[in-house]
Amino acid sequence: MADEDPQHKQTKTATSGANASDAAAEGSRTGAVTMAAAEGALMLGETAAYNSLKTAADEIARWINSSAGLPSDSKVLMAEGDPLADSTDYALLTDHLAMLEADVANQQHVNAALLNPEQQETPASLEGKGPGVFAQSLELGALIGGAKAAVSMGTAVIQAAPALLSAVNTVMGYFRADYDIASTRTSATSEALRYMVADQIGDKVSVYFYTGAIVKESAVLRRAGALYVLAHKTLMAEREAIVRRIIAPTTVQVERAEKRVVQAKDGLKEVEARWHAQDALRIKALSEGKDPKPFAEDMEKQVERRDILNIELTGAQATLDTEQAKLKPALAAVEAIDTLIKQIGDFLKAIRDEGSHAPQLKAAMRHEWIQTTGIDYVLQVSVVSAGHETITEKGPIYKIAQMQMLYLVGSSVVSYLLTDLSGKKIKADTLARASTLRFALNSGLVTDIKGLKTA
Helix, strand or coil, X not given: CCCCCCCCCCEEEEECCCCHHHHHHCCCCCCEEEEEECCCCCHHHHHHHHHHHHHHHHHHHXXXXXXXXXCCCXXXXXXXXXXXXXXXXXXXXXXXXXXXXXXXXXXXXHHHHHHCCCCCCCCXXXXXXXXXXXXXXXXXXXXXXXXXXXXXXXXXXXXXXXHHHHHHHHHHHHCCCCEEEEEEECCCCHHHHHHHHHHHCCCCCEEECCCXXXXXXXXXXHHHHHHHHHHHHHHHHHHHHHHHHHHHHHHHHHHHHHHHHHHXXXXXXXXXXXXXXXXXXXXXXXXXXXXXXXXXXXXXXXXXXXXXXXXXXXHHHHHHHHHHHHHHHHHHHHHHHHHHHHHHHHHHHHCCCCCCCCCCHHHHHHHHHHHHHCCCEEEEEEEEEEEEEEEEECCHHHHHCCCCEEEEEEEEEEEEEEEEXXXXXXXXXXXXXXXXXXXXXXCCCEXXXXXXXCC
């Protein structure tokens, strides 16, 4: 046997032909098969694996053409992922849009009451505002539930796929000569499988791919754009108007009123202190037999000044309360506007960020596209796994006769699910298929590409 590659992940020795114990006793390794997981895949092995993929794709397409029973002119979407789940994103996104639109309308009503207190009418945008459109998602959620149930049925079949692949590998252990078998995964893609299936579906039905096309007059995109304009243009303009027309001049009046209040209170403290001082002098004068009249007269003046200062304090405090009452809602409005603009900005950013947990704009627009295009059925196909084995004949007779051959066995497991838009399963299955390719080392000829069913 050839030396093992130190990078091989797994090595397994089996015996075919002679009994393993007898072979060991004779010091012979006749019929031994070495299986190793190779790090690199030969291109010929990729070809064999893709040919097995093509076998499965043709079988799926044949069923669609002959046995699916789809009405003529049906529109079938070759889907990537689960497009029925897009309805959840659509419902959540439009509901969030409705909530933010209502918040903006409410804020504009508050702003209008501040800027034009004589015209406090309920804006048309607030009339008849409900709790959003999330209630629609209940019906859509029922559709998604049906789709998930259908997918779970296919999952049970998928779980049996490793046993099918194991059966293919077991067959290899019965060659009569020695073989080196290098096994590796293949980068077969679900995208390629979708293209293969679509190419073989006949003219009876129309096959559609969603390529990210923007639906003309997309309601979601239009509303998202309008919300951005409301936030960064309309609300910002109203914010600037509130600052310029209310906050700035009112702040000046508040500062002036506060200064008057402080001055009046300081004056009252001085009056009280002087009155008590004069009263003490008056009492002293009386005790010393002096005339207390000058002190009493000064005390009366302080009482008069106190009355004037109290009137001033009352007026200044009233002015301060009035101006603060005007300033407080204006400051609150500016803070609310800033918060709302940030919420809108964060939301519009999150719905474009596929890594976020927010409902996705892309998914919502695909849902719109499905509804607008009139898709009738959804076909999901995917590659569960794929790989190939490279088998090299090692028997001396092959080398002597220059008949040494290289065999490549490509295998793949694919699943598919056909549903209507309610998520009702029409068919779900998992196929395991294999294909062989023979390569003559002496001549370089590639022959005998065959598709094999493993089940």
